[in-house]
Amino acid sequence: MRVRNLRHPIAKEFYMIDIHEITDDTNEALREILPRIEALLRLSEKMATGYGVEADIESGDGTGRLRIRPFCWCDHRECPRCTANFDHGDGYSNHELLRLGPLFKEQDHVDGKGSPNFSLEVPEISVRIWWYKYIGRGMYADRHLTPEDAELIETHATALIDRCRGAVVRAAVKNRLAETFDEMSPATSDTLGAAFAALAERFENPVPWLEKISCAVDDIARLCRDANQVEKCQTLLDGAGVARSDDDTADPDFRMSHSLTYRLERLLDRKTSG
Numbered sequence: 001m002r003v004r005n006l007r008h009p010i011a012k013e014f015y016m017i018d019i020h021e022i023t024d025d026t027n028e029a030l031r032e033i034l035p036r037i038e039a040l041l042r043l044s045e046k047m048a049t050g051y052g053v054e055a056d057i058e059s060g061d062g063t064g065r066l067r068i069r070p071f072c073w074c075d076h077r078e079c080p081r082c083t084a085n086f087d088h089g090d091g092y093s094n095h096e097l098l099r100l101g102p103l104f105k106e107q108d109h110v111d112g113k114g115s116p117n118f119s120l121e122v123p124e125i126s127v128r129i130w131w132y133k134y135i136g137r138g139m140y141a142d143r144h145l146t147p148e149d150a151e152l153i154e155t156h157a158t159a160l161i162d163r164c165r166g167a168v169v170r171a172a173v174k175n176r177l178a179e180t181f182d183e184m185s186p187a188t189s190d191t192l193g194a195a196f197a198a199l200a201e202r203f204e205n206p207v208p209w210l211e212k213i214s215c216a217v218d219d220i221a222r223l224c225r226d227a228n229q230v231e232k233c234q235t236l237l238d239g240a241g242v243a244r245s246d247d248d249t250a251d252p253d254f255r256m257s258h259s260l261t262y263r264l265e266r267l268l269d270r271k272t273s274g
C-alpha cells in the first residue's frame, strides 16, 4: 500500500511512503517485544496492558526519540490517530487545515493511516508501527521488518529508555496518576513525577527503586480516589438534607461534626430509631 505522509495539508507536494504488512514471524516477535517496552515505560511489568502507553521520550542530546500512543477510539475528526485521511482535505475548511496541519505533522501523521502507535528514531533504525486496538493485531510498519529488526528495535528502544530514566519516570508517574485520578492537578502530578524521577536518578541501578515508586504511585492514586469518593458522598448527603452539624453555631472548623463518618452515623441512627 502506498500512502502519503503529511507535510503541509494544503501544500501540493506530498511525501510518499510505503506501508508494509508485518509478516507472521516478525509479528510474533513484536507481540513479545513491544509489551516489554511498554512495561519499562510503566515502571512495572504488572502494569503493561498490551495496548501501549502514552510516552514521548527524547534524549537530551537529540540522538534518539521514542514515541508510543495507544490506539484511539475517540473518532474525533481533529484526532490525528483517528483521522486517517486528512491531507485530502475532505470536509475540512482551509482555516482548519492550517490550524490542524502543524498538530498533525507534529504527531507524525501519515495520510491513509493516521499517527503511528509506535515510532523509534535512533541512528541505527528508524521505524513507525501501527496496530489495531492492541499490539499484534492488524499491524503495519513504514518499512519491511524481519524478526532481527524486531530485536534491533528492542535493543535500541531499551537503551534509549535507560539513557532517559528521569524523563521515563516523570512520564510514567504522570500517566499513572492521570489514568487513576484525573482530579489531581497537573502541577501536583508534575511535582510528584519530578520528585520520583530525582529519586530514581540518584541510584546507579534504579530498577529496584522503580518498583517502589510504582507502589507509592499506586497508593497515592488509591488515596486520591478515596478522597474523591468522600467528596461525592458529602455532596449526596447535602442533597439528601443530612445536616453537617447538629449545632448551627458549631465552629465550622470543627471538622468531625462535618465529617462523612459523622453524617453517615446520623443517617443510620435516624433510620434505626425511626
Ligand SMILES: [Zn+2]
Pocket: 072, 073, 074, 075, 076, 079, 080, 081, 082, 083
Ligand atoms: Zn482519537
